Amino acid sequence: MIELGSRERKQPPPPHIVWESLTDPRRPGGRQWLDLNPGEVEPRVLRVVKPELVVWSSLWPERPDDEIRFDLRPAEDGGCSLRWTLLTPAEAPEQAVIGRLRHRLNFLVNARLRFSFGQ
Secondary structure (H helix, E strand, O other): OEEEEEEEEEEOOOHHHHHHHHHOOOOOOOOOOOOOOOOOOOOOEEEEEOOOEEEEEOOOOOOOOOEEEEEEEEOOOOOEEEEEEEEEOOOOOOHHHHHHHHHHHHHHHHHHHHHHOOO
């Protein structure tokens, strides 16, 4: 797999809470943070290791083989460190496409998900 982008940021809750939000973002009573844009598809959970790893399928139908990997680890303040990594088994697309995909993931994870926890 080729890494197209990655970013690590802190999230306020502990890893097991963030892990739950990533493994089932649509669960009833859960925080609703995964708002898909037109042309995006619901990700499937491909692999999990509780509470440290979640791997999603691609959000983009035009890039069906891409994967989004989430690595979680405890932070000293009781929250967690969350790293997303966008991976592809194929050739990397143009830089403009990579930039768009990275920006979208960063917005979903480091804005929408974080804000759903009150930050």
